[in-house]
Amino acid sequence: MEPHGRLTLTWTGKDASLINAPDGGYEWVAQDDVRVHEVRRLLPEDHCSSSVAEPTPGATDDNMLIIGDSSDALRALIHHPDYAQKYRGKVKLVYVDPPFNTGQTFEHYDDGLEHSVWLTVMRDRLVQIRDLLSEDGSVWVHLDDAEMAYLKVIMDEVFGRRNYVTSVIWRKVDSPNDNKVTVTPDHENILCYTKNPSTRNTFNRKIDPALAAAYGKVDESGRRYRDRLLRKNGKSSLRSDRETMFFKLTDPDGNDVYPIRDDGREGRWAAGVEGVQRAEAEGRLIWTKRIDDAGVEKWVPYTREYAPDVPERPWATIWTDVHTSRQTKAHLKTMFPEEGTQFSTPKPELLLERIIHIASNPGDIVLDCFGGSGTTAAVAHKMGRHWVTVELSQNTVNTFTKPRLQRVTNNEDPGGITMLPPREVPTEDDFPEGGVLDEYKTANKVLKELVNAGLLNSNDAAVQELKRLTKSKVIPAEERWAGGGSFGVYSIAPSMYTLDEDGYPLFADHALNGVFTEGARVQLGFAKNAIDRYPFAGQRDTTLLAVVDGIVSAANVRDIVRSLREDERVIVASKGIAPGASELLRASSPGSHIKKFPLHASFDVLKAVRS
Numbered sequence: 020m021e022p023h024g025r026l027t028l029t030w031t032g033k034d035a036s037l038i039n040a041p042d043g044g045y046e047w048v049a050q051d052d053v054r055v056h057e058v059r060r061l062l063p064e065d066h067c068s069s070s071v072a073e074p075t076p077g078a079t080d081d082n083m084l085i086i087g088d089s090s091d092a093l094r095a096l097i098h099h100p101d102y103a104q105k106y107r108g109k110v111k112l113v114y115v116d117p118p119f120n121t122g123q124t125f126e127h128y129d130d131g132l133e134h135s136v137w138l139t140v141m142r143d144r145l146v147q148i149r150d151l152l153s154e155d156g157s158v159w160v161h162l163d164d165a166e167m168a169y170l171k172v173i174m175d176e177v178f179g180r181r182n183y184v185t186s187v188i189w190r191k192v193d194s195p196n197d198n199k200v201t202v203t204p205d206h207e208n209i210l211c212y213t214k215n216p217s218t219r220n221t222f223n224r225k226i227d228p229a230l231a232a233a234y235g236k237v238d239e240s241g242r243r244y245r246d247r248l249l250r251k252n253g254k255s256s257l258r259s260d261r262e263t264m265f266f267k268l269t270d271p272d273g274n275d276v277y278p279i280r281d282d283g284r285e286g287r288w289a290a291g292v293e294g295v296q297r298a299e300a301e302g303r304l305i306w307t308k309r310i311d312d313a314g315v316e317k318w319v320p321y322t323r324e325y326a327p328d329v330p331e332r333p334w335a336t337i338w339t340d341v342h343t344s345r346q347t348k349a350h351l352k353t354m355f356p357e358e359g360t361q362f363s364t365p366k367p368e369l370l371l372e373r374i375i376h377i378a379s380n381p382g383d384i385v386l387d388c389f390g391g392s393g394t395t396a397a398v399a400h401k402m403g404r405h406w407v408t409v410e411l412s413q414n415t416v417n418t419f420t421k422p423r424l425q426r427v428t429n430n431e432d433p434g435g436i437t438m439l440p441p442r443e444v445p446t447e448d449d450f451p452e453g454g455v456l457d458e459y460k461t462a463n464k465v466l467k468e469l470v471n472a473g474l475l476n477s478n479d480a481a482v483q484e485l486k487r488l489t490k491s492k493v494i495p496a497e498e499r500w501a502g503g504g505s506f507g508v509y510s511i512a513p514s515m516y517t518l519d520e521d522g523y524p525l526f527a528d529h530a531l532n533g534v535f536t537e538g539a540r541v542q543l544g545f546a547k548n549a550i551d552r553y554p555f556a557g558q559r560d561t562t563l564l565a566v567v568d569g570i571v572s573a574a575n576v577r578d579i580v581r582s583l584r585e586d587e588r589v590i591v592a593s594k595g596i597a598p599g600a601s602e603l604l605r606a607s608s609p610g611s612h613i614k615k616f617p618l619h620a621s622f623d624v625l626k627a628v629r630s
Contacts, residue, residue, distance in 0.1 A: 028172040031135040036143060039088050045136055053516050053524045053617040058098045058541050059091045060512035067421070067506055069428040074503020077381055077403030082504070084396065084424065085409045086416050087511030089388035090140075092409040093147035095511070100544045100557075106407070110151040111383035114374060114395050116161040116366060117141060141170060144388060145177045151386065152214040155221050157184070157378045160210045161366070167208045174212050184211040184219050189370060190339045209374070222334075222377050230330035246305050246321040250278040251289040258285035266292055270318035271306050281312060290322065298322045334377060342367035353434055365391070368435030371398040379404055393420040394435075397427045401436055401500040421508060430502025439497040512538075516617055524617045526594065535616075536566040539592035542618060554579060555589075563589045570595035571613055573603050580607045590614055 032047055036055045040046040048055060064086070069078065085092045096106040117140075148158055158178075162170060167186070175183065187209040213219055234243035250256075251264070258265040258278075264287040268276045278286040288295065298304045303323040310316050371394055379385060381403035387395035390410035399406040410416050426432040469475045477483075515530040515538045530538065536556050540547065545557025545564040557564035565579045571593040579589055588610040596613055604611050 025176075026172065027176050028138070028169060030138050032139055033135070033142075035139070037136065037139050038090075045140070054514050056618065057094075057514055057516065057538075059087075059095055059514070060537055060541055061085065061092075061095050061099065061102070061509040062512050063507060064510050065421075065508040067425050067428060067508065069430075069503045069505060071428075071430050071502035073501070075401075075430075075499075075501045078428075078503025079382075079400060079403060079405045080505045082396070082400065082405055082506035083407045084390070084393075084416070084421060084506055084508045085407065085511065086411075086413055086509065087409070088411055089409045090143055090147065091511045093144060093151065093388060095541075096407065097147060097150050098544065099541050100546050100559075101541075103544075106151055106384065108151070109153055109384055110148075110386045110407075111153050111156050112375060112379040112404075113148050113152065113156070113158040113386045113388070114161070114371065115144070115148070115158065115387070115389060116391060116395075117389050137166065138169065138173065142173050142177070145174060148386075148388070149177060149214065154215055155213075155218045157211060157213045157218055157222075159187075159374050159378070160212075161189075161207060162210065163207050164204065167210070171210055174210060178212040178214070181216050182213045182218075184213055185336050186210050188337045189341070190337075191343055193343045211378075223380070224331040225334050226329060226331050228330055230332060231326045234324070234326035243326040244323050246307070246323050247289070249288055249290065249295070249304075249320040249322050250280075251287050256280070256286050258287050261287045264288045264291055268295070268320060270320075272318065274318070276318065276320065295322075334373075338370070338373070341369040341373060366394045368394060368398050368401075371395050372402065372436045375399055375402055375404060390420055391415065393423045396420075396424055396506075397432070398436060400424070400427050400504055400506075406506075416508075424506055427500075428502055428504050428506070430500070437498065437500045439499050526617075532568055535568045535594070539566050539614075539616060540564060542616075543590060543592060543614060552582065554582060561587050563587055565589055565591045567591060567593040569593065570597050571600045572597045573600055576600050576604045576607065580604070580611075583608060583611075592616060 034050065035047050036050045036052065037045040038048055038052070038054050061083075085095075096102050098107075118137075145158070152158065160170065160174070171183075171186075188206050189209060190206050192203075192205045231243050234245045236244050236246075238244055251261075255261070257280075265278060265285060266288070268288075270276050278288050280286040290298070295304065305321040305323050306318045307321060308316055309319045375385060375395075375398055383404050385395065385399040385404045385406045387406070387408045390396065390408035392415075393408060393410075396406045396408040408420070410420050423432070466475070470477045513527065513529065515527055515535065516524045517527045519525050526535070540557045543557075543564060545559050547557065550558040550563060554565050555563045556566050563583070567575055571591055576591070579591060583589055588608060589604075590611065591604065591613045593613060594616055596615055601613050604613060
């Protein structure tokens with residue numbers, strides 16, 4: 020029998036879901052529990068605008084700081100009709116820095132059930148993140164060694180192994196650790212997955228001016244270039260390796276030239292016929308006279324390659340050149356100097372800047388569903404991205420997240436990436452066109468070594484001129500963020516439901532009148548205020564929504580149908596249905612029907628889970 024299936028991770032409670040418990044922890048429920056699928060309303064609490072007179076170009080508005088459980092917030096962004104159009108399938112980058120599954124997170128870390136809580140929390144949110152990501156979006160999850168291997172298997176399952184990009188290693192400490200341990204954990208991991216495999220080809224590469232140094236010559240127009248031997252060298256360089264790349268060229272004297280190796284064997288060209296013809300048409304096929312080992316002068320073909328206008332290369336996966344936890348805590352301490360208000364696990368702005376630079380562009384949407392001190396939102400704002408950040412703890416929001424983001428918009432945060440770091444540049448404006456700083460620094464170093472060795476006289480005019488030409492200077496830090504933009508603060512509405520002692524869902528005491536009407540509208544995906552006609556509460560194309568806070572009777576149905584136009588249909592949301600009401604609606608308005616709340620309830624499963 021042929022094996023089938025795919026690699027997955029199994030854990031206790033994988034087929035169940037988790038919701039927030041009244042005591043602040045989590046409660047296991049069936050996956051079709053009404054509270055798992057309930058789309059909560061987002062209640063506006065505050066709107067924070069910048070106080071600066073001239074905002075930084077690119078400063079964004081309409082950003083969201085959401086207080087509450089991340090699963091409820093993500094579900095609202097996916098299904099809430101007021102937000103789904105903007106966010107579902109539109110988020111370019113998601114950064115996730117969840118609570119690490121250590122003894123600090125769960126009291127009984129070694130208990131299998133507690134571990135299952137963490138895995139279920141992450142699985143459920145990753146599934147929601149997948150729905151929010153744009154087709155060219157990516158998700159970056161920050162972890163330590165405790166859960167990295169487990170979560171990678173889950174992410175393989177949710178996103179597909181082909182969408183795995185890499186695991187970045189970030190050095191989180193830069194000072195010796197004197198703890199009495201044999202091995203000290205000096206790094207953390209960041210798993211990167213895309214929604215589609217082709218997305219990684221759209222990542223922004225690392226700009227590296229030093230790469231221009233490989234193009235060691237400068238033409239009359241000032242462009243840097245290098246000439247590369249057209250005959251292939253090294254591995255797979257024989258005619259037998261690529262028969263189609265063994266062909267005749269004609270040198271400037273009219274002689275036939277073939278890619279014959281120095282040892283007499285038939286080699287091959289590094290480009291095909293079309294590639295060589297293209298290089299010749301563009302003036303990049305260069306013939307140079309060389310003397311071979313036998314002392315015979317002959318023409319040798321090269322292809323000219325010009326340095327790119329923006330030299331760039333792929334990013335490495337080991338990041339030791341961004342700030343560590345120590346430097347990050349020092350930055351936050353400047354904003355929150357009061358004793359007892361230091362955030363325990365902040366991430367460096369430079370770390371988030373790199374991720375956001377790689378995986379997004381100005382104007383894109385960046386999401387962080389474990390907001391913490393607000394680093395992701397702060398950096399995204401300074402980089403001209405739109406952002407959504409979610410934080411469960413009201414205290415954290417009040418103490419860190421909201422004040423920090425207000426400081427960002429008001430240009431009261433001088434740390435992090437607010438300032439461009441000091442940088443070294445040549446001191447002269449008349450350097451040869453295309454010069455690279457690293458080359459001049461190297462030349463200056465060699466010059467000093469020759470002078471110190473007594474091989475050159477430092478007082479010679481030529482040496483003095485070389486010194487002048489190879490000097491560099493440091494430009495002080497420059498401000499690149501001066502405030503601007505705004506964000507809204509939202510809280511997640513409480514659930515409309517509660518359970519009775521037998522585990523059956525009931526409406527909470529507050530789910531009356533306008534609360535029930537708005538909840539039904541959100542659950543069923545009808546646009547707000549799309550129609551202003553009694554007795555309707557929403558509209559979706561030619562389908563209208565009517566809400567009855569109670570039991571729908573035949574009289575209700577007749578009133579609603581009388582208000583419909585000929586081309587319209589209606590969905591009636593209610594808490595109960597009187598006998599004959601559904602049949603009367605279908606007969607009076609074909610295509611119309613009644614939705615009885617709560618939705619998505621399977622009472623047998625609910626009772627089984629509770630027992």
